[in-house]
Amino acid sequence: MERDENARCWDGNADAWTKLSRAGYDVYRDFLNTPAFLAMLPDVSGRRGIDIGCGEGSNTRLVAGRGARVIGIDVSPRFVEHALEAERREPIGIEYRVGDAIALPFRDAAFEFAVAFMSLMDVPDHARAIAEAFRVLEPGGFLQFSILHPCTNTRHRRNLRDATGKTFALEVGRYFERTDGHVDEWLFSAAPAEAKQGLPLFRVPTFHRTVAEWMNAIVAAGFAIERVEEPFASDDVVRRCPSLQDTQQAPYFLHVRCRKPR
Numbered sequence: 001m002e003r004d005e006n007a008r009c010w011d012g013n014a015d016a017w018t019k020l021s022r023a024g025y026d027v028y029r030d031f032l033n034t035p036a037f038l039a040m041l042p043d044v045s046g047r048r049g050i051d052i053g054c055g056e057g058s059n060t061r062l063v064a065g066r067g068a069r070v071i072g073i074d075v076s077p078r079f080v081e082h083a084l085e086a087e088r089r090e091p092i093g094i095e096y097r098v099g100d101a102i103a104l105p106f107r108d109a110a111f112e113f114a115v116a117f118m119s120l121m122d123v124p125d126h127a128r129a130i131a132e133a134f135r136v137l138e139p140g141g142f143l144q145f146s147i148l149h150p151c152t153n154t155r156h157r158r159n160l161r162d163a164t165g166k167t168f169a170l171e172v173g174r175y176f177e178r179t180d181g182h183v184d185e186w187l188f189s190a191a192p193a194e195a196k197q198g199l200p201l202f203r204v205p206t207f208h209r210t211v212a213e214w215m216n217a218i219v220a221a222g223f224a225i226e227r228v229e230e231p232f233a234s235d236d237v238v239r240r241c242p243s244l245q246d247t248q249q250a251p252y253f254l255h256v257r258c259r260k261p262r
């Protein structure tokens, strides 16, 4: 898939994504992924950071809320407009720019840290994106990112459910098959029909890579892996949001923090 086509798909997703996620229907993000990511994030207070693939800026604002000076970049101009509009409404000092993760519009060593919440698996060349993050970090800086877990986010995947509808296993196949822009179409499953009414399906180009490809890209860029997490919902979270029960059976997300040597 061409880079422009990837950007066009995300631009087309931006309005519905912003509307539904701000209405609270991105439950995997809000109840699990973002809290786990922030729990793993080192102290960023007073530090210069970049949020790569910031979308409408919800997680960028949380990082800025920890005292960091953050620039959010996203390949989709429309997502950046939504982020800028939120910043205008309630200014907290975040800068946003349109930019591509595989050619970041910043000088070498411009940042002390980089974050990428659930975006690098959407970039056509994950290895270049990781190498770019390495380039714009100063020595001693870190990149922390979350992605869909490569072991379970495969071309073939089926939730196996018991009589009550609870997932007890995942059936996974075609793990070694790369996808190079295969477009998945969906909307947040937590959103009720009324909320989805009239909205186009998201069109999400996928670029599946194996765990080995991810780890080797991190190492090839020059990073040292510092921490890895595979978050799953606690029983308390499942009580509050029952649909996250499936994350207790198999890993849905992979969180990695890696550091550029001094």
Ligand SMILES: C[S@@+](CC[C@H](N)C(=O)[O-])C[C@H]1O[C@@H](n2cnc3c(N)ncnc32)[C@H](O)[C@@H]1O
Binding pocket: 006, 010, 011, 029, 052, 053, 054, 055, 056, 057, 058, 059, 073, 074, 075, 076, 079, 099, 100, 101, 102, 116, 117, 118, 119, 122, 123, 124
């Ligand atoms: C799943 S959304 C996550 C958005 C946001 N980080 C969040 O956690 O809510 C993926 C984001 O990555 C962006 N993206 C996709 N390809 C990109 C690229 N090549 N460079 C920068 N951003 C990209 C999309 O436009 C989208 O905003």
